[in-house]
Amino acid sequence: MAPLVIPDTKYCDLTYGGLDAELYPSEELKQYATRALDKASGDALSYFASGAPHEMTYGDAGLRERIAEILTARDGFARSAAGILLVSGAAQGLALVVSAFVDPGDGVVMESVSKKHALRYFTAAGAFVSHVPVDERGMDVDSVERSLTDMTRRGVKPKLIYTIPTFHVPTGVLMRMQRREQLLSLARKWNVLVIEDNVQYELYYEQRPLPTLQSLDTEGCVVQVESFSKTIAPALRIGWVSATPLVIESLARVREDSGVSLWLARAVDQYIADGKLTSQLERIRAACKRKRDYALNALRQYCGAWTRCSIPQGGAYLWLELSARVDWERVRSRLARDGLIFAPSERIEVGADAKQFLRIGFLQASDAEIDRWLSALSRAIAAGVKH
Numbered sequence: 001m002a003p004l005v006i007p008d009t010k011y012c013d014l015t016y017g018g019l020d021a022e023l024y025p026s027e028e029l030k031q032y033a034t035r036a037l038d039k040a041s042g043d044a045l046s047y048f049a050s051g052a053p054h055e056m057t058y059g060d061a062g063l064r065e066r067i068a069e070i071l072t073a074r075d076g077f078a079r080s081a082a083g084i085l086l087v088s089g090a091a092q093g094l095a096l097v098v099s100a101f102v103d104p105g106d107g108v109v110m111e112s113v114s115k116k117h118a119l120r121y122f123t124a125a126g127a128f129v130s131h132v133p134v135d136e137r138g139m140d141v142d143s144v145e146r147s148l149t150d151m152t153r154r155g156v157k158p159k160l161i162y163t164i165p166t167f168h169v170p171t172g173v174l175m176r177m178q179r180r181e182q183l184l185s186l187a188r189k190w191n192v193l194v195i196e197d198n199v200q201y202e203l204y205y206e207q208r209p210l211p212t213l214q215s216l217d218t219e220g221c222v223v224q225v226e227s228f229s230k231t232i233a234p235a236l237r238i239g240w241v242s243a244t245p246l247v248i249e250s251l252a253r254v255r256e257d258s259g260v261s262l263w264l265a266r267a268v269d270q271y272i273a274d275g276k277l278t279s280q281l282e283r284i285r286a287a288c289k290r291k292r293d294y295a296l297n298a299l300r301q302y303c304g305a306w307t308r309c310s311i312p313q314g315g316a317y318l319w320l321e322l323s324a325r326v327d328w329e330r331v332r333s334r335l336a337r338d339g340l341i342f343a344p345s346e347r348i349e350v351g352a353d354a355k356q357f358l359r360i361g362f363l364q365a366s367d368a369e370i371d372r373w374l375s376a377l378s379r380a381i382a383a384g385v386k387h
């Protein structure tokens, strides 16, 4: 067998959506993690607190209460811990919803460019997946209705609509209010669940975004998945599903993974109780805005002639469209020759629409790295222009 050759190249850090290392609250987390061990005299390292075996399925009771309080204050309607399930990141929350509600042959509607893990979960469950466009007002809800109608005509039972309405990944678009309401009325009419992927919600630069779909929902048809990955640290692997207690029970029934780390959940709970999340969010939002502006300026300076990009109001990505006159394959091989690999968008996002696009995750790079990568990209684009 031929030996595995690992190319002497580096994935471009600008592709991914993590935080700049300086934004991770490492020192504070260290303190809270230690305190969580001391305080609980050992049971933080168990599957569940003594006498509370349900924590193995639902997660640490304290953090569930805390999240319910945060969402109640944020969204303006009362939540309780019974409507919160802790999960290992929003991705696992979505996987559980699929496992609980999607049977082979059921229908799922999602945005045409979206997260690849979501598509993988849907297809692995044997779902029939319909992709609808996203424009500058968000998911095209008229197309959602056409998809639902079409599925029903073919004998497919529509079960889920998956959307990232706030700072959509990768486009950064914020779904407008009228679309939010239209989507909810469709969900009621067709009796389908809407999964609101809300992981970007807190990453607004200036103004709080529009209300979440869940806060506008009067019938309990929205299941929200969210996490601390973009606000504290993805390595915590702590997220949650927020839904009606009935839906949470259905998720609990299909869960078999022994839950989320009690230790880290307690550390995060105390971190939030001491007001640290509030200041962390302020820091992140300020950094997001500054980096967005820096990256946009660098883009204009280096790549302006051959690229187009809208200006997001939140989130950690720019969605860069290469001119049709640029041959991406040539750009890619030129970058590789320089020792750089920009992961092409088709590999990260699903959807044919993604072919001529690059996702720039500006939050995890320093200013110098942004300059370095984008100037390399501009040289590669120049080499890739079709004549």
Ligand SMILES: Cc1ncc(COP(=O)(O)O)c(C=O)c1O
Pocket: 017, 088, 089, 090, 091, 092, 115, 164, 169, 197, 199, 200, 226, 227, 228, 229, 234, 238, 239
């Ligand atoms: C829109 C969206 N949903 C879900 C996830 C997965 O997040 P988590 O780390 O909470 O599983 C990501 C991560 O990048 C994301 O961008």
